[in-house]
Amino acid sequence: MDRRVIIFDSQDKIGMFATLYYAVAAAKYCERRNLIPLFVSSNPYLIDQDRSQNWVEYFFEYNFFDGDYQKYFSSAEVVAIKDRRSLNKYMSNFAFIDIQNRFSSVSECAELFFKHLSIKQDIRAEVDEFANAHMTQAPVIGIHYRGTDKHFDEADPVAFEQVIQSVTKYGGPAPRIFLATDDVALPGALRERFGQSNVIMRREPSGLSHYEDLGDNYTKGRDALIDCLLLSRCALLVKTPSQLSAWSKVFNLDLKLVLLGEPYKRSHNFELFGKWYEFHIPLKNKGYFPESALYNPKKRAMERNRVLEIMSR
Numbered sequence: 001m002d003r004r005v006i007i008f009d010s011q012d013k014i015g016m017f018a019t020l021y022y023a024v025a026a027a028k029y030c031e032r033r034n035l036i037p038l039f040v041s042s043n044p045y046l047i048d049q050d051r052s053q054n055w056v057e058y059f060f061e062y063n064f065f066d067g068d069y070q071k072y073f074s075s076a077e078v079v080a081i082k083d084r085r086s087l088n089k090y091m092s093n094f095a096f097i098d099i100q101n102r103f104s105s106v107s108e109c110a111e112l113f114f115k116h117l118s119i120k121q122d123i124r125a126e127v128d129e130f131a132n133a134h135m136t137q138a139p140v141i142g143i144h145y146r147g148t149d150k151h152f153d154e155a156d157p158v159a160f161e162q163v164i165q166s167v168t169k170y171g172g173p174a175p176r177i178f179l180a181t182d183d184v185a186l187p188g189a190l191r192e193r194f195g196q197s198n199v200i201m202r203r204e205p206s207g208l209s210h211y212e213d214l215g216d217n218y219t220k221g222r223d224a225l226i227d228c229l230l231l232s233r234c235a236l237l238v239k240t241p242s243q244l245s246a247w248s249k250v251f252n253l254d255l256k257l258v259l260l261g262e263p264y265k266r267s268h269n270f271e272l273f274g275k276w277y278e279f280h281i282p283l284k285n286k287g288y289f290p291e292s293a294l295y296n297p298k299k300r301a302m303e304r305n306r307v308l309e310i311m312s313r
Contacts, residue, residue: 003036005076010041012083016055016221017228017243019043020113021289022081023056025099027112029091036064037116038072048218058218059225061118100289106305109290110250119229123222127229134200135233140178141171142234143190144227144245147183147205154287155241158261160189162311166238166258167194170308174198178234180227180244181205202227236308246291255306262295262312263287 008026010019023039030037039056046055062069081087085095092099103109145163146155163186167175178200179187190199203223228244231237232252239245241263249255263286285292294305302310 003034005036005038005072006030007038007040007072007076007078008081009078010043010081012081013043013045015243016046016224017247018288020247022087023117024109024112025087025091027116031112038062038065038069038076046217046221048216051218055221058221059120059123061120063116063118098283100292101284103289106249106290106293107253110253113250123225127226130202130230131233135178138176139235140176141167142231142237143167143177143179144231144237144239144242145181145183145186146240146242147181147186155261155263158240160186162260163238164193166260166311170236170258178230180231241287241291243288243291246294249294250290257294257305257307259294259307259310263291
């Protein structure tokens with residue numbers, strides 16, 4: 001390989017899609033320097049002990065590397081990403097200048113992602129099989145409702161009634177719905193309102209956040225990715241703040257969106273639980289990229305991102 005390879009190992013204990021942002025940030029950094037990033041992640045929250053210590057390879061292919069990418073570990077520079085600040089410091093020399101603020105658009109994120117990574121064929125096949133069986137008879141409205149660990153930490157809760165009103169507004173009285181949620185009560189509320197057969201799910205929710213669910217990490221990760229991809233296949237996505245459904249937009253730039261609630265400007269309420277100057281990283285708009293781009297309320301940005309409405313109250 002002619003260009004120099006840099007290995008980025010994300011060790012930060014965050015979710016899959018927040019980690020994928022690190023991969024895109026690494027790609028953007030290397031693009032400007034004519035380097036090739038090899039993004040791996042040993043995040044213990046996502047590792048399956050029966051598989052390799054790099055969960056990225058469970059679900060994705062490396063477009064710039066053959067199957068034997070391990071050979072680069074003996075010669076390439078390895079950058080350990082322990083948290084967001086260490087990522088910022090490596091890429092901008094300042095821990096509190098966030099690299100996400102240098103992204104111009106969701107389309108830039110998608111271009112960088114697909115340049116370096118491809119979704120594995122078995123994942124794509126499962127998505128196709130489910131979509132062909134359940135999502136081709138009529139236009140489907142996707143709903144992603146994050147109901148556990150987001151509340152009062154990264155975003156305020158959204159009432160079920162607000163979800164129902166949005167779906168009715170854009171889908172009529174009996175829309176076909178694909179639902180992905182961790183909230184055990186929402187499926188019943190939607191089935192009662194729209195009919196049992198109109199609400200499609202791959203699995204019933206556990207009621208546990210991904211931090212609390214101690215089940216098989218591989219299955220959890222695979223389910224999350226497949227849900228994200230199925231949401232991207234919908235005609236319209238009604239979503240609460242979450243990186244999972246923000247990445248549905250990355251996977252389908254034509255996806256129409258209705259945004260319910262909003263992520264906090266200073267995520268994790270650091271201004272409440274600590275001194276702001278020790279924790280706060282200034283971010284554009286609200287939440288973390290790519291969600292921060294979607295929550296840009298300017299008319300031009302909403303038109304570009306196909307955001308029909310931002311219902312923050």
